[in-house]
Amino acid sequence: xxxxxxxxxxxxxxxxxxxxxxxxxxxxxxxxxxxxxxxxxxxxxxxxxxxxxxxxxxxxxxxxxxxxxxxxxxxxxxxxxxxxxxxxxxxxxxxxxxxxxxxxxxxxxxxxxxxxxxxxxxxxxxxxxxxxxxxxxxxxxxxxxxxxxxxxxxxxxxxxxxxxxxxxxxxxxxxxxxxxxxxxxxxxxxxxxxxxxxxxxxxxxxxxxxxxxxxxxxxxxxxxxxxxxxxxxxxxxxxxxxxxxxxxxxxxxx
Amino acid sequence: xxxxxxxxxxxxxxxxxxxxxxxxxxxxxxxxxxxxxxxxxxxxxxxxxxxxxxxxxxxxxxxxxxxxxxxxxxxxxxxxxxxxxxxxxxxxxxxxxxxxxxxxxxxxxxxxxxxxxxxxxxxxxxxxxxxxxxxxxxxxxxxxxxxxxxxxxxxxxxxxxxxxxxxxxxxxxxxxxxxxxxxxxxxxxxxxxxxxxxxxxxxxxxxxxxxxxxxxxxxxxxxxxxxxxxxxxxxxxxxxxxxxxxxxxxxxxxxxxxxxxxxxxxxxxxxxxxxxxxxxxxxxxxxxxxxxxxx
Numbered sequence: 001x002x003x004x005x006x007x008x009x010x011x012x013x014x015x016x017x018x019x020x021x022x023x024x025x026x027x028x029x030x031x032x033x034x035x036x037x038x039x040x041x042x043x044x045x046x047x048x049x050x051x052x053x054x055x056x057x058x059x060x061x062x063x064x065x066x067x068x069x070x071x072x073x074x075x076x077x078x079x080x081x082x083x084x085x086x087x088x089x090x091x092x093x094x095x096x097x098x099x100x101x102x103x104x105x106x107x108x109x110x111x112x113x114x115x116x117x118x119x120x121x122x123x124x125x126x127x128x129x130x131x132x133x134x135x136x137x138x139x140x141x142x143x144x145x146x147x148x149x150x151x152x153x154x155x156x157x158x159x160x161x162x163x164x165x166x167x168x169x170x171x172x173x174x175x176x177x178x179x180x181x182x183x184x185x186x187x188x189x190x191x192x193x194x195x196x197x198x199x200x201x202x203x204x205x206x207x208x209x210x211x212x213x214x215x216x217x218x219x220x221x222x223x224x225x226x227x228x229x230x231x232x233x234x235x236x237x238x239x240x241x242x243x244x245x246x247x248x249x250x251x252x253x254x
Numbered sequence: 255x256x257x258x259x260x261x262x263x264x265x266x267x268x269x270x271x272x273x274x275x276x277x278x279x280x281x282x283x284x285x286x287x288x289x290x291x292x293x294x295x296x297x298x299x300x301x302x303x304x305x306x307x308x309x310x311x312x313x314x315x316x317x318x319x320x321x322x323x324x325x326x327x328x329x330x331x332x333x334x335x336x337x338x339x340x341x342x343x344x345x346x347x348x349x350x351x352x353x354x355x356x357x358x359x360x361x362x363x364x365x366x367x368x369x370x371x372x373x374x375x376x377x378x379x380x381x382x383x384x385x386x387x388x389x390x391x392x393x394x395x396x397x398x399x400x401x402x403x404x405x406x407x408x409x410x411x412x413x414x415x416x417x418x419x420x421x422x423x424x425x426x427x428x429x430x431x432x433x434x435x436x437x438x439x440x441x442x443x444x445x446x447x448x449x450x451x452x453x454x455x456x457x458x459x460x461x462x463x464x465x466x467x468x469x470x471x472x473x474x475x476x477x478x479x480x481x482x483x484x485x486x487x488x489x490x491x492x493x494x495x496x497x498x499x500x501x502x503x504x505x506x507x508x509x510x511x512x513x514x515x516x517x518x519x520x521x522x523x524x525x526x527x528x529x530x531x532x533x534x535x536x537x538x539x540x541x542x543x544x545x546x547x548x549x
Contacts, residue, residue, distance in 0.1 A: 071296060115404070
């Protein structure tokens with residue numbers, strides 16, 4: 001039965017019907033699309049040439065604040081995740097129940113999008129980059145803890161056993177038997193998350209969590225399209241620079 | 255046991271090795287210290303820029319805990335049914351919004367993947383009709399995936415009006431950029447023999463791609479497409495923040511109005527939907543890729 005439901009023709013027909021249903025719900029009439037595309041073309045014309053609107057320094061400062069949010073959020077997440085990950089790794093933590101509980105908690109934290117956390121934190125601690133840092137850190141604690149504990153579980157057992165056999169305590173086993181093996185992996189994961197957090201941080205301002213996103217949504221509201229284009233280009237340049245730098249560091253770590 | 259005649263040079267060599275090892279360890283320590291200090295300095299500078307500090311964190315955390323505590327519903331054992339009904343008082347409408355959210359993600363993924371597939375052939379260095387075309391297409395894809403979905407959504411909302419349509423379009427453009435690159439990479443790995451066979455039989459470039467490359471790339475194409483759908487469901491749930499449809503609009507409203515119980519109800523619903531669709535996609539992916547690679 002399921003075999004027939006998943007056969008290629010059935011999937012094609014089902015997929016197409018679903019697409020048609022979606023297009024109907026989306027109200028995607030050809031007229032609306034054509035009108036919108038016309039308006040979009042007009043917007044693109046308004047975007048050229050991009051202009052800083054005389055606020056270059058203000059924008060660069062917002063860019064720095066964005067980087068700062070991403071950096072602190074990543075550092076905070078890494079600091080919290082590091083001990084948590086050991087508690088969730090089967091080869092360190094023998095209590096199954098605690099491990100499973102932690103894992104479900106992490107699933108929940110990272111299942112909720114950064115922007116939803118940002119919305120909640122802005123409501124809880126007020127507008128500004130402080131809420132942004134928390135919004136980046138909390139879902140990342142879920143993701144990094146999971147990745148960290150998987151790396152710890154994949155560590156070679158024999159080195160830990162050697163420390164044990166030499167009379168090492170539990171803590172010494174982790175410190176000298178496991179940590180040296182996993183440290184480069186953890187670091188490169190943290191760097192990778194920093195890259196992705198720079199992207200996330202650049203839009204957090206849209207819900208009021210500071211940084212360049214705030215400047216962007218202001219310009220959009222005022223219909224200053226040349227400045228919108230300028231800010232988008234700034235974000236792209238920042239992301240490209242961070243990606244290149246982080247990739248170079250990660251290659252050296254590996 | 256070395257003989258006495260050998261012991262002296264061996265001892266000297268051992269001492270030299272020992273000394274070098276110690277020097278290496280010391281150099282390593284200094285480097286580590288340097289990195290730690292650099293990170294500390296960066297953290298302090300970042301803290302200054304984002305008005306963040308350990309004190310502020312400790313001060314703010316009770317507020318966060320209080321806020322999250324308030325969103326939790328009152329559930330009593332004696333009137334559990336009624337309490338649940340009150341918590342999810344608007345369930346019918348919310349479920350409809352969730353279906354909309356999934357449809358936005360679906361339309362965005364299908365349209366985006368379709369465009370990505372079309373562009374991936376000219377973008378792949380091995381199969382492109384002209385290197386200049388490959389270069390141009392790759393820059394287009396790069397731009398499409400570098401601009402955040404929410405920025406596209408904001409612009410499209412302005413052009414197409416409020417509602418789920420600009421949301422799906424924003425997802426489609428971003429998906430096109432992300433999948434186009436991956437698809438082109440998959441095509442690079444296709445075996446040359448089937449493509450040559452189609453060409454030898456007089457097939458045009460399009461026919462070579464369709465009958466020579468695509469059948470080989472299909473498992474990867476479907477698999478990455480399904481993965482992208484999972485990501486897009488998450489994205490679709492926040493598009494409503496900027497007026498681009500789906501459950502996000504409702505979430506945005508209840509957070510702004512401090513309807514505490516509704517916040518937790520909606521967040522849990524979104525979490526459940528995302529988890530459910532992830533699970534379904536994983537199963538579907540395994541079946542489809544299994545069937546396609548077996549064929």
